[in-house]
Amino acid sequence: MSDTPADTGKRYFNRELSWLAFNRRVMEEACNPAHPLLERLRFLSISGSNFDEFFMVRVAGLMGQQLQQVEAYSDDGMTVAQQLAAIQTEAEILADRQQGVWNDIRATMAEAGITVLGADAIEGETRQWLEGHFREQIFPILTPQALDPAHPFPFIPNQGSSVIFDLVRRSDHEPIRELVLLPTTLPRFVRVPGEPARYVAVDTMLKAFSHLLFPGYDVLASAAFRVLRDSDIEIEEEAEDLVLTFRSAIKRRRRGRVIRLEMEESISPALEAVLKEELGGSAALLTETGGFLGIGDLASLVEEDRPDLKFSPYSARFPERVREYGGDCFAAIRAKDIVVHHPYESFDVVLTFLGQAAADPDVVAIKQTLYRAGKQPAVINALIAAAEAGKSVTAVVELKARFDEEQNLYWATALERAGVQVVYGFIDWKTHAKVSMVVRREGGVYRTYCHFGTGNYHPVTARIYTDLSFFTADPRIGRDAAQIFNYVTGYVEPAALELLAISPRTLRDSLMALIDDEIAHARAGRPGAIWAKMNSLVDAAIIEKLYEASGAGVEVDLILRGICCLRPGVPGLSDRIRVKSIVGRFLEHSRIWAFGNGKGLPSDAAKLYISSADWMPRNFDRRVEFMLPILNKTVHDQVLDQVMVANLLDNEQSWQLQPDGRYVRMVPGEEGAFNLHRYFMTNPSLSGRGAALESRRPVPKLSLRRRRAPKAES
The missing domain is CATH 3.30.870.10 (Endonuclease Chain A)
Incomplete structure (x- = not known):
């Protein structure tokens, strides 16, 4: 395009800033009085998780371009440096707003009988119970590490939270600096037994009971901090073994360069200096907050058993059309195309379709794309059952489904062990299409049944994402679906598709x-x-x-x-x-x-x-x-x-x-x-x-x- 950067800036919004605007809309739902209180907290936590992923992927990509001195304009005419500067400004505004919303929700939660205790509120019997819990359940898991020439600064994993201390030994006034990494196996909050509900963040407990970790020392300063690392995976086109390459890439991701360093606002200048030096602060985007680090972790508080503070439960209905055919998915689809609207209509119909295909002796072949199957094994189990029943089963497993790579590798291994033909598709393209194809023998001929989805084969997200599932036995669509699978599995380019693009x-x-x-x-x-x-x-x-x-x-x-x-x-x-x-x-x-x-x-x-x-x-x-x-x-x-x-x-x-x-x-x-x-x-x-x-x-x-x-x- 010949337009100058100034011209294009008038025609387009910046992609990254538009995403931040979207996350602000998500966060603003946390202020919506039409939502129950804990659902408002859920929206806030989602905005926090979204925020983390944005930095780990999108900002990481821009910083990578900057390090490689890539000179390119975005569609709206901004350089990489200009985009990063604008992102930092907008991100800080959004982060401050998140903290303000959290403070408001926290106060409202306290009025409703759910309290998040700060260090100054841990006293009396509550302190006694928490100290015992800390000794028995938390202390054995923690590993303080001294920071000195003999003990280099440890590796902090992606999204890892830690607390750093400046201490002085009472016996000889010798200073020492210690770091305590909070293991990911620890829940972020501890609930005090009884009613009303009282929660304490683990990092708050660590500071409150630091004397148990460091007996004989006085605390001069302490601060919690958190890091976000580059989490994008880059795969070389000449990779010979895609599975091995991805296993290695997932390990490297956990050690990616620091993109964002989040610190407590009250951090001392000395501790701030050491974090900047050790965690690449000259390149990373730095932020200090006077509130809660890791807004996404607030999701665990939503699990409190307070149905009065959540959306009324909703039970999706099973399509009546299928019921009218005695639950026979194939008979219902053969009679007329069916569309199912999730989450209002149950994803169980998709699982039923695959389950019937696996059990039906007349089904000879099943082909399935898997982009995000999640940790729910229903779809995987149906494909395994079909393979064990002697059917020809092909699963196109997408290894490049961001943050689901490891889970997809796990499912691929389980499928291969059961005899499923597992294909990973193209190295440089993601197979994002959601397609299922079942070939059934009927009256001496073969009929193809297809399912096309606008979303993933994921029973959990199907309860909260609005998507369409379309079932058809139209032979034209069946022929097109077969060509799509051949394209992905064998790189055979479709000669001419009849209906699909x-x-x-x-x-x-x-x-x-x-x-x-x-x-x-x-x-x-x-x-x-x-x-x-x-x-x-x-x-x-x-x-x-x-x-x-x-x-x-x-x-x-x-x-x-x-x-x-x-x-x-x-x-x-x-x-x-x-x-x-x-x-x-x-x-x-x-x-x-x-x-x-x-x-x-x-x-x-x-x-x-x-x-x-x-x-x-x-x-x-x-x-x-x-x-x-x-x-x-x-x-x-x-x-x-x-x-x-x-x-x-x-x-x-x-x-x-x-x-x-x-x-x-x-x-x-x-x-x-x-x-x-x-x-x-x-x-x-x-x-x-x-x-x-x-x-x-x-x-x-x-x-x-x-x-x-x-x-x-x-």
Whole structure:
């Protein structure tokens, strides 16, 4: 692109700063009075965990470029140094805000009977019990280490917390410096028995009972600190043994260079100097806080048994369509395509599909991609059972699923031992597509059943991520799925796909062509409309095409939970583009794209797609992804007229992106409040209610008229 940095800065938001803005929205949910107290604390802890990962991966990457003196501009025209400076400024503002929110929640928790005790509040019987607990349960695990010429500064692992002490021996006034690493096996908080609930952080206990660790010494100064290290994994394309390479890379990650050093605000100048010297402070980003180190660790407090302070439990329902066929997934899918809306509809249907495939003597082959299976073995066990039953089972295990590499290696080993053909796909591309394929013998011929997901085969995240599962026996899709698997396992490029588009081959071009079609409709005087829901929009070429569409008269509505580098609502550039972000009880994760096809949206004529991809360069160029058209009328209506319309209607959990980059929370107007999560939790939805609709109330009809002229608060 020929634009100067100044020009591009007017057309795009910075990717990293947009991510920080997203994490601020997550954190602001911790201040939302509509959420129960411990759920607010959960949002705060999530913002802390997100923050850590951002530094370990994104900031680490920029610092790596800086060390290598890479001279490159971001799409918005910033140098690496400028981006790091801007990140440091915004990150400190966000970190300070997190501490303020924690102080507010902590005070409210105390009023509700859950107290986090500071060192000054440990007294009386409480102190007596904690001291005993420290002696018996914590003291044996700790290993103080002197810091002197004979004892070099120890290695502090990634996300490791420690306390450093300056001491003086009473007998001869000899000074000594000691460091105590808090083992990851220790829980961050200790709960004092009884009611009301009282918690003490382990680092607070370590300071309070330091005399037990250092008898005969007085404490002159002490400070807790924490480090974040470069956690990205780089794999050389010429790696001969991918598994061995990844095992080595995971070990190296634990020892990556320090990216961020977090210290207590009250740290003494002497202790601060030694930490900076020993932990690469000249290169690392430094921060001091007067509050709690490791905001993500607050998640453990959410486990307190106080249902009155949490969301009411929600039980996902099993699709009635499958029940109507006696629980036979294959019969239900054979009758008609099925879409399942997680988490409102149970992920158990996916497990049931795989379980039935494993047990069915007529099933001859199963092929499955595994990106993030997590630590839940349900999917793995189904594949193992199928292999042990003599079926041909292929599992494409993605080793490059960030922070799940080790778990995926573990599953790959277990699968191979059971006789599953395990394939690791491409070295330089991630296999991010979520596809399952079952070949079944029926009446002397073979029929292929497929499952495509916008999310992972992960039973835990399926309870909190909103995703779509699509089941079909369409032979065209089955043939396409077979080609995709052959592409990943044998590098056999698809000759011609009938319905699907895949990256890195055809997805970007197919998407561009769909946008061009809308531009042509608008220029011909017909309605031009695009609705797209995904996690992030970063790709500059797609953004430019959307700007072109806006200029041609196409109405564009984008629902982007996370990063957005497009500037909406800029006169002469993006007048007709609107961007909203939804952050609420569930994490919006599904990728759904709709194009008006000359009729506007929503309509039966619209072209509708689901996908595993966000609109980012990595998804188009460095990952295997799918884009699948929804052709079945029932499923088309369910996804377009329910899921997408509900997302556009939501005004309780939505933020509108302004042309200047601010996100403003929407406020319900005269049309009333609409919460899409509550709507799908309380109304029948999707997956072909079938005969159930005859005896139960119908799905309430949604209308976009209520969303005209939305209001926002600044």
